[in-house]
Amino acid sequence: MAVELYSTATEYTSNALTFTRGGPVNVTAVGVYHTTDLGEIPAVTDFTIVQLVNGVASPDGPLAQDGVIDVVALIGPAVGADLALTPGTYQRWVLVQTEGVDTRPGEDIIRKADTITVL
Secondary structure (H helix, E strand, C coil): CCCEECCCCEEEEEEEEEECCCCHHEEEEEEEEECCCCCCCCCCCCCCCEEEEECCCCCCCCCCCCEEEEEEEEECCCEEEEEECCCCEEEEEEEEEECCCCCCCCCCEEEEEEEEEEC
């Protein structure tokens, strides 16, 4: 889903997660990464850690959408925002880190989620 934002505005953006194994309780961190280089693939350390909002367990939460589990980032120049972006077209990547199970290691799942155009 393409998103359009203004560089002078501050607003929440989100990407819904679908779990094929495990669930939100297994997630240790989520993050976002934005790049104007469409050929760039980010490393795990490139991501900005943001919020996991569980609208299934807490549908009445202030950032929750009922029945949806989202990676939520506050983007803009305001104090307290997760990050600010200058005008341009960005590829947005999402990171989901999970805990290990028994002797198996956790995962660092990286997905190309959508594009964001900042005006």
